[in-house]
Amino acid sequence: MNRKLNIVIADYNLGNTYSVSNAIKHLGYNVRISLEESNLKNADVIILPGVGAFEEAIKNIKSRNLDKILGELVLVKSKPILGICVGMQLLANSSEENGLHEGLGWIEGHVKQIIPLNNDKVPHVGWNNIKITKESKLYTNLGQDNHFYFDHKYHFVTEEKFISAQCEFGNQLITSSVQYRNIFGVQFHPEKSQRAGLKLFRGFLENVELI
C-alpha cells in the first residue's frame, strides 16, 4: 500500500469534508482538506465531496476559481478525481435542481429530479445494493452484492458507456457511479457506507496510480 499517496479533498465550503477525511485517514493515508491551487497541483488524487444543493455547489466552485484550476488538472494533466454525491453531479453538463444550472461538463449527462413511480418516497434515502455494470477501479476490492448509503433527490442521467454501476429504486434504475477516463463519480456516500465504503476507497486509492 502506498501510504505516501497525496490525497486532497477539494474544499468548497459545502461538503462533508470531515467525514470523507475521517474515512480515508482510517485507512492509514494522509489526506489534506484544501482549496489552495498549490495543494491541488501536488495531489495524486483529488476528491470532490458533497452534501449540498447543486446551485450552491457550482456557485462556490466557480467563485473559488476551482472550475478552472481543477479543469486544467483533470482534463489536461489527467489527474484522477472522485466526485461524491453532489460532487459527482457537478461533473455533468447541467442540473435542474432549483432551476437549470450549468455543471462542469466533464462527463456528458444531465442531472434530473427523480420522478417516483408507484408510492416510492423521494429523496432516495437509505442503503441500496448496487449492480456493477462495468469494471472500474472503484470496485477492485468488492464482490458483486454491496450495499451503499444513498441520499439524493436528483440523479445523473447519462449514456450507458459512462455508467459503471446502477441500483434499483422502485421500478427504475438510478446511476450509482460514473466514469470517463480519469474522472470518477459515485452517487452514494462511500464515507458513510461502512465496510463496503472503506473497501471502495482502499481499492480506488490502491489502483488509482495505475490510471
Added chain:
Amino acid sequence: MLKKRIIATLVIKNGIVVQSIGFKKYLPVGKPDIAVEFLNDWGIDEIAIIDIDATKKGLKPDYKLIEKVSKKCFVPLSVGGGIQTLDDVRALTQSGADKVIINNLCFKSPDKITEFALAFGNQCIIASVDLKREQNEIKIFDYTLNKTIDYNVIDYLKNLEHYGAGEILLNFVDRDGLYKGFDIDVINQLTNQVSIPIIVQGGAKNVNSFIDLFEKTSIEAAAAANFFHFSEHSVTFTKSILSNKLSSIRTETNFGYSDFKTDSNLRILKKDDDVLEKMLYVKIEPEII
C-alpha cells in the same frame, strides 16, 4: 432494492447519552463516542444524535462532540438540537454530520427549512415532530413549552414537505421509553399524507415491534433509543431476525442466531451449560480492509 432503515437514536443531555422516559425522566447511559463506535461496529444503518437541552437553554450545537463521535462513525449521522442558522448547519456538516434534525425551529420559522434546503439540498434536512395523544386525538407536542399545540397534524406534515424537508421524523411521546411497540394505527394514517420518507420513533420493545411495523405499514425507517442500549445483541439480533422475515433489511455482519434461545420478551438467553462446555472456539482473523 432500497432497504428499510434501522436507526439508533442517542439522546444527549449535558454531553452524555441518557435514557428518556416520556420526555420527563432521564437516566444516564454513557459516553456518546463509545455508543457511536459500538453501534457502527454492530452494523446499525444510521445514527441520530439529539441534544435535548440545547434549544431549551439557547445553546449552539456541540460541534466538538460531533467531531469526536464522527471519527468512528462510518454510517450516516444525523444531528439535532440547538440548530438556528445556516451557519450552524454548515458547521455541523463540517464537523461530521450528514443530515440535520430540526424540531422547534420548524414551527417558529419554517422559512429556515427552505433556506437550509437551498444551500444543502432537501435531503440534508430532517424535520422532527413530537406527537402526543390527548383525549384520544393525536396532537403536536412542543417539548420546550411542555404542552400540545393546536395545529392540524396532517396539514403540518404537508407544510414541512412544502417548505423543503427531505425526511420527517415522528416521535411518539406517549410511547417514549415505555416499550409498548410502535403506534401502528397513527403511523398508517400519516404515512401516505406526504411524499417524502418518514422515520418513526417511540415504543420499540423487541424485534417483534420492528416486524410488526414493517409488515403492517409502508414506513421507510424505524428509530429506537433505549431498546438499543438495554438489550443484549440488540442491533445484530434485530437485524438478523428481521432479515429472515423480510428481504428489505441490510445485514453486513456474520452473526446468526438460529441456535439461540430467547425468553418471552425475545431477549437472548444464556446457552445451556452442556452446550457451552462442548463449544469449540474458532479464531477468525478480522478482515483487513
